[in-house]
Amino acid sequence: MNLTLHVWRQAGPDAPGRMVRYEAADISPDMSFLEMLDVVNERLMQTGDSPIAFDHDCREGICGSCSLMINGVAHGPNPGTATCQLHMRSFADGDEIHIEPWRARAFPVVRDLVVDRAALDRIIAAGGFVSAATGSAPDGNATLIPKDTVDTAMDAAQCIGCGACVAACPNGSASLFTAAKITHLGLLPQGQPERLQRARRMVERMDIEGFGGCTLYGECQEACPKMISIDTITRMNRDFLRASMTPVRAAVAESD
Amino acid sequence: MELRSRVPGGPIERKWDTHRFEMKLVNPANKRKHTVIVVGSGLAGGAAAASMSELGYQVKCFCFQDSPRRAHSIAAQGGINAAKNYRNDGDSIYRLFYDTVKGGDFRSREANVYRLAQISVEIIDQCVAQGVPFAREYGGLLANRSFGGAQVSRTFYARGQTGQQLLLGCYQALEKEVARGGVTMFPRTEMLDLIVIEGRARGIVARDLVTGRVSTHLADAVVLGTGGYGNVFYLSTNAKGSNATAIWRAHKRGAAFANPCYTQIHPTCIPVSGEYQSKLTLMSESLRNDGRVWVPLRGGDRRPPGEVPEAERDYYLERRYPSFGNLVPRDVASRAAKSVCDEGRGVGPGGLGVYLDFADAIRRVGAGTIRERYGNLFEMYQRITDENPYEVPMRIFPAVHYTMGGLWVDYNLMSTIPGLHVIGEANFSDHGANRLGASALMQGLADGYFIVPSTISDYLASAHPTPVDPSHPECRRVEAEVAERTRRLLAIRGKRTVDSFHRELGSIMWDKCGMARNAAGLNEALRRIPELREEFWRNLNVPGSDAELNQALEKAGRVADFLELGELICRDALHREESCGGHFREEYQTEDGEARRDDARFGYVAAWEYTGDLAAPRLGKEPLEFEYVHLAQRSYK
Ligand SMILES: Cc1cc2nc3c(=O)[nH]c(=O)nc-3n(C[C@H](O)[C@H](O)[C@H](O)COP(=O)(O)OP(=O)(O)OC[C@H]3O[C@@H](n4cnc5c(N)ncnc54)[C@H](O)[C@@H]3O)c2cc1C
Ligand code: FES
Numbered sequence: 066m067n068l069t070l071h072v073w074r075q076a077g078p079d080a081p082g083r084m085v086r087y088e089a090a091d092i093s094p095d096m097s098f099l100e101m102l103d104v105v106n107e108r109l110m111q112t113g114d115s116p117i118a119f120d121h122d123c124r125e126g127i128c129g130s131c132s133l134m135i136n137g138v139a140h141g142p143n144p145g146t147a148t149c150q151l152h153m154r155s156f157a158d159g160d161e162i163h164i165e166p167w168r169a170r171a172f173p174v175v176r177d178l179v180v181d182r183a184a185l186d187r188i189i190a191a192g193g194f195v196s197a198a199t200g201s202a203p204d205g206n207a208t209l210i211p212k213d214t215v216d217t218a219m220d221a222a223q224c225i226g227c228g229a230c231v232a233a234c235p236n237g238s239a240s241l242f243t244a245a246k247i248t249h250l251g252l253l254p255q256g257q258p259e260r261l262q263r264a265r266r267m268v269e270r271m272d273i274e275g276f277g278g279c280t281l282y283g284e285c286q287e288a289c290p291k292m293i294s295i296d297t298i299t300r301m302n303r304d305f306l307r308a309s310m311t312p313v314r315a316a317v318a319e320s321d
Numbered sequence: 322m323e324l325r326s327r328v329p330g331g332p333i334e335r336k337w338d339t340h341r342f343e344m345k346l347v348n349p350a351n352k353r354k355h356t357v358i359v360v361g362s363g364l365a366g367g368a369a370a371a372s373m374s375e376l377g378y379q380v381k382c383f384c385f386q387d388s389p390r391r392a393h394s395i396a397a398q399g400g401i402n403a404a405k406n407y408r409n410d411g412d413s414i415y416r417l418f419y420d421t422v423k424g425g426d427f428r429s430r431e432a433n434v435y436r437l438a439q440i441s442v443e444i445i446d447q448c449v450a451q452g453v454p455f456a457r458e459y460g461g462l463l464a465n466r467s468f469g470g471a472q473v474s475r476t477f478y479a480r481g482q483t484g485q486q487l488l489l490g491c492y493q494a495l496e497k498e499v500a501r502g503g504v505t506m507f508p509r510t511e512m513l514d515l516i517v518i519e520g521r522a523r524g525i526v527a528r529d530l531v532t533g534r535v536s537t538h539l540a541d542a543v544v545l546g547t548g549g550y551g552n553v554f555y556l557s558t559n560a561k562g563s564n565a566t567a568i569w570r571a572h573k574r575g576a577a578f579a580n581p582c583y584t585q586i587h588p589t590c591i592p593v594s595g596e597y598q599s600k601l602t603l604m605s606e607s608l609r610n611d612g613r614v615w616v617p618l619r620g621g622d623r624r625p626p627g628e629v630p631e632a633e634r635d636y637y638l639e640r641r642y643p644s645f646g647n648l649v650p651r652d653v654a655s656r657a658a659k660s661v662c663d664e665g666r667g668v669g670p671g672g673l674g675v676y677l678d679f680a681d682a683i684r685r686v687g688a689g690t691i692r693e694r695y696g697n698l699f700e701m702y703q704r705i706t707d708e709n710p711y712e713v714p715m716r717i718f719p720a721v722h723y724t725m726g727g728l729w730v731d732y733n734l735m736s737t738i739p740g741l742h743v744i745g746e747a748n749f750s751d752h753g754a755n756r757l758g759a760s761a762l763m764q765g766l767a768d769g770y771f772i773v774p775s776t777i778s779d780y781l782a783s784a785h786p787t788p789v790d791p792s793h794p795e796c797r798r799v800e801a802e803v804a805e806r807t808r809r810l811l812a813i814r815g816k817r818t819v820d821s822f823h824r825e826l827g828s829i830m831w832d833k834c835g836m837a838r839n840a841a842g843l844n845e846a847l848r849r850i851p852e853l854r855e856e857f858w859r860n861l862n863v864p865g866s867d868a869e870l871n872q873a874l875e876k877a878g879r880v881a882d883f884l885e886l887g888e889l890i891c892r893d894a895l896h897r898e899e900s901c902g903g904h905f906r907e908e909y910q911t912e913d914g915e916a917r918r919d920d921a922r923f924g925y926v927a928a929w930e931y932t933g934d935l936a937a938p939r940l941g942k943e944p945l946e947f948e949y950v951h952l953a954q955r956s957y958k
Contacts, residue, residue, distance in 0.1 A: 077869060093595055097705075100597050103820070110818050110873065115864045118872055120387060122560040124600050125701065127485055128391040150704050175531055176870040179387075183508070186388050190500040194493035195452045199372040199770045202443070202450035206407065209461030219454040219479060222486060226390055255452045 066092050066158040070105065072117055073165045075174050078181075082174065084163070094154035098141065099124060099131065101153055118177040126150040126290060129225035132232070133178055134165040139229035139288035147227065147290040167232035171239070171275040182228050184274040185242060191270035192263035193246040195255050208254050215253070222249035223291040230285035230293075236277030241285040243267050244301035245293050251304055261311055264304035322577060322930045324943040327731040328432040333949055334414075337436045340732070341775060345782035352377030355781050358525055358540040360512045360567050362389030364484070364491055364762060365745025366546025368769025371494035374503030376774055381538055382495070383507045383527060385562055385875075390492040393548055393560040394765065397484020398698065399605035400466060400476035401448075401762040403441040408465055412473040414438045421760060422950040424470040424650050425725075425753020426902035426918065428580070428926070431949055432732060437751050437760075440767040445477055447770055451490035455479050466694075468758040469606050470650035470957075476759045481605055481697045487762055491769075507538075511875065512567045513803045515543065515574045515741065518795050521786065522571075522741035526796075526803045530875060533868040535803055537796045541786040542740045542777055545571060546769065549724040549746035551584065553883045553890065554835070555827020557721035558590060558603040564879040565886050568728050568747050576736040577928035577941060579729035579749035581886065582894035585756055585903045586836050587722035588654035591705055591715075592674045601720040602705055604677070604698055606758040609647045611682035611691065612715070614638050614654070616675050620665035626676055626714050637661055645957040652755045652903045652916070653957060655719035659836045660914060662718075669716040678714035719836060723761060725752045725903065726893075729928040729943070733776035734768060737928075740784065742777060744768035749926065754902025807867045810877045815860035819876045822857050826850065826880070826887055834891050839907040843895040847888065851936070854884040885935055892929075892938065899923045911954075920952055 068089040075082030089105050096104070099121050106116035122130040126147040133148045135141035141151045156162065164178065172180040222245070230241035247264050250256030256263070272278075279298055286295045329340040347355065355378050359370040362384040370382040384392060404417040417438040422429060445463070449455065455477050456464040465474040479486035498504040509530040516524040516537065524539035550565035551557035572578045589604045615636045617629050637657055639646045649657075658675050661667065668674045683691055688711055692699070699710050706716070727749040728736045734750070735742050745765040752760065789796075833846035857880070865871045900909045900916035901923070909917045926943040 093597065095594050095707075096597050097599070100599050103599055104597055107818055107820060110862060110864055113864065116873055118870055122386060122391055122562045123393070123396045124561060125396055125602055127482065128386070128393075128395045128560065129388075130386060130391050146704065150701070152704065152707075154707065179870065182387060186390070186496060186499075186506075186508075189390075189493060190496040194497040195450065196497060197447070197450035197494075198375045199368075199447060199494075199774070200443075202446035205405070205445045205449040205455075206462050208449075210457055211461050212457045212459050215454045215457045218452075219486075222454050222479075222489065223482065225485075226388065249454065250452050253452050253454065255450055 066094060066153065066156070068092055068156065068159070069161045071161065071163045074117070074177055077176055078173055092153055094152070096153045097124065097149060098135070098151040098153065099149050118179050120179050121149055124149040127225055129227035132167050132180065132227055132229070134167065134232060136163050139167070139233045140290055144287070145290060145292045147225070167228050169231045169237035169276070171237065172228060172231065184276070185226055185228060185239065187274060188239060188243055188267050188270045189246065192259070192266035193250070195250060196259060197255070210254060218249050218252040221245040221293060221297050224293055225291060227290065229288040229290060231276065233284040233288035234277065235282055235284065236280060238279045239271050239276040240279035240298050240301065241289060241293060241295065243271050244297035247301045247304055248297040251300065261304060261308035264301060265308035268301065268305045322737055322939070322941050324577070324729065324737070324928055324941050325731060326430060326943060327733060328430065329732065333432060333435045336432050337439060344775060344779035347778045347782050349377055353379060355379065356381065356540040357542050357544060357777060358538055359383070359544045359546060360525060361392065361546030361548065361745070361747070362492070362495065363392035363394035363546060363548055363745060364488055364765035365747070365769040366544070367392065367488065367491040367495050368766050369544055369546060369744055369773045370504050371491065371498050372770050372774045373777065374498035380498070380504045381507065381540065382504055383510050383512055385509065385511045385530065387509050389495055389506060389508060390489065392488060393563050394488045394762070395485050396560060397762055398481045398603065399468065399607040400478035400483045400759045401444070401487065402468070402475050402759040403445045403477060403763065404438050404475060405442055405445060407463060408474045410473045412475050414442070416473065417441060417475065419950050420471050421751065421757060422753065423955060424757040425755050426916065426955055427753065427920065427924070427947060427952055428901055428945065429751055429753030430945065431947060433751050436772070437764055437767050440771050441763050443771065444763060444766045448487055448490050451494060453479065453486045453490045466607055467610055467648060469609060469648045469654070470757040478607070481695060484762060487766065513570065513878065514799050515571045516796055516799050517574050517738055518789055518793060521739045521784065523786070523789050524796070526799050531870050533871070535800060537791050537800055539789050539791060539796070541781055542742065544742045544744060544773060544777070545728070545747050546745045547747045549727070550886060551721045551724050553826070553887050554721040554830045555823050556593065556598060556601050556831070558587060558601050561600060564882070566879050566882045568743070569882040569886050571728060571736065571738065571741060573931050575738045575931070576741060577729040577930050578726070578889060579926050579928045580726040580893065581890045581929065582834070582897060582904050583725035583754045583902060584721060585651060585723040585725060586655040586719045588651055588658055588719050589677060589717045590720035591702065592669055592718040602701065603720070603722065604702060604715065604717060606651065608677060608695060608698060611694065612647065612677040612679050613681060614647055614675055614677055616661045616666040616668060626668070626678070635666070642957045649957045650755060650757060655836055656905060658719055674716040674718045676714035677717045679710060680714070683711065723756055725749065725754060725756055729926065733779065734773055735776065735780065740780065740786070742773055744773050754904055807874065807878070810861065810863050810874060810881070811867060813858065813861045813863070815862050817860050818862055819873055819880050822853065822861065823880045823883065825853055826884055829853070830887055830890070834894050837905050837907050838894050840895060843891050846891045847895070850884065850888045850891065857881065857884055888935055889929060889938060893927055896940065897923055897927065918954070
């Protein structure tokens, strides 16, 4: 198939960017979207042009590296599918495809289609963990966890941290990302001791990083390659509210 | 070069305990005065960095992805082994040890494997405590599944995303330490060389991949957890960025490289679909629990699978290996697939595929149960191939998956360079010539959470490293060499892209040093690889500069190293005149086509030393002794 691409090119964080048109001829429908870009890049390099920079690694939809806005939709047209799992058979011969980076205040562009998502790591660092230092664990079967609970926790834990939810959100909110972690850990018995403190710190961090607030547009769950539900956000809000009403113990304050 | 394994004395069950008691400790107040560099944030590196920081060391951790959570470990699907014997099916630490030594075709060090089996039990506990949502039974207890090479059910899993969940547990522990100030994280930063001063590893030279800035980082010890080198074959199940640069540069600075030719070809991957193919996708081995592998009995049978009657199908694994059936170890399953395809009985385009059929399992337990067990894998398959595996059998073919070889390490996981520790897939340690499924996650976490944090204390307490200044001439020299290499790559301005060289190298490696090897083919590879390398340095085209995010430049550096490592792999494969595990030399097979080992001549670890001349590395040998598991021809019949 033959396609026309319009790709965002930007030489560096402070350089101006613009859409550039490329013809992508002879593309096989069995190629993945990123393989199509590989082919375009090989051709660009052959003619001495600089290849289009984009993040990718596993190409199996699990590492969360790939991050393209395709025709204005995060990860493109197929629901529950990361960019790297999208195949060209989802497009038609002659299509025009617009490819842009994630756009959000908290995700500055690094180059072309590559953005800086370190803010997501900092949200996890603020509280997205269970403090269980190596060596201190009881037997894995010491605490029973109902299958349903663990399955629901796993639904949220599947988040690949790609940031599509942020890119899709008109407010640029990272609520789905943050709520997925709060839900995963908050459902499990191991996550209880730090549950409220976790919600408070992570939500506060999200604000500090410049992510917008959540007004329940619901675009995030549509864009999520793991189809994580916005129910998790309700849970996050509840935990956050409870945390705001619970006095912070001196011990917790000290560890801050 | 001295290869002292430093295996402690005493009975095997007591060695690790005895050793832990005998090792020196660093007093808690002094720990914070030591800096340790950890390169890699996968299961091995991430676990090591978090655990050492918890102990009080100052840790600097590096990865090339934009976040430590994206390390290749994230992609592991099937599960992690542990000798918990929760199923009461006869498992034990000894049995896991035995299965691993036997599965590795008697080419691993017994003491290390025993320790791995012992620690396996603690790993599960640790991960559960971190909130890893392992699959559970209705009663709330942890669930298990079976994996190849074992007759007990000891694999713990989180749907088909076990690696993801384990890595997230580890990454969260790491971020917790980042927030506390114990770990400084350097994402998008690539180690390009090792600094060795007065015979000890003292730091690394790394390039900031965003700005291109090259800088020196110093420490009292260096730990490499940089993963495997399967991408030397270009097409593999590894993530695109997985590379050998860190271990290869360390090798060139004096670390011996052990058993480079031991590569694992995984039997169940989605077959190649076209020339543009950029990587191969694994279908977890756990599928062999319920899927039956077959090809048509007759060569050239082009009927769709549904039209081939039962009587005209050859369930060749069940036929050849009645006691293990579809669950034989990977090397055995891969070779069997190759041989039926060589006979012209392969299916799909080019005849390079075999069926993995779930029809019986769906009849037996229902599509719902199968969906529950493997839903995400079936979806992944359908997305890639556009075929529905609930209705037609999957087509699978072997692909490069894992590298058992790696930098040589002693019992303390220290390389031949004092102060340089190597963990996870990057070292050669525990899997011998073939790794059993669900054992890499176990090894990475054993190394990272439990072993290296202890052994590093022993090293620091005994070596008393003195401070080094970044202006030390050796730092300057290594930094200058790194800069010069980058400059050279950019200055060639030739005609061929990095990928075109990488593909060509990969096809040489796959054809001559893949599932089956022979002397003539290996000699040919040893002629062609240096030629290709020569052309690379003459005709490579890397656009752009070194002062920016330049992905072509990153790849070029990695492929330059693969072009050297590939040669060593072939040399090792040529020298090992026997077949064992993943290393199958056609000249050395039994009458029914199984691997024939030669314990008398090759019962050793081959540890290669860099001499400055790629054509003439020096071979060191660490003899392997088997006191517990008796050397025997493996049989899965
Ligand atoms: C598709 C797939 C499925 C698998 N499934 C299973 C399974 O079910 N069970 C099992 O036990 N095993 C499985 N494995 C194997 C297992 O996942 C790996 O062996 C293991 O995760 C390797 O972990 P690691 O920590 O050693 O390295 P990795 O996870 O590869 O991490 C390497 C780290 O090093 C960093 N790095 C590398 N080079 C540099 C450099 N030069 N500078 C800076 N940083 C660098 C990377 O950024 C990364 O952080 C699977 C493997 C694949 C490919
Ligand atoms: S490249 Fe890993 S999720 Fe797409």
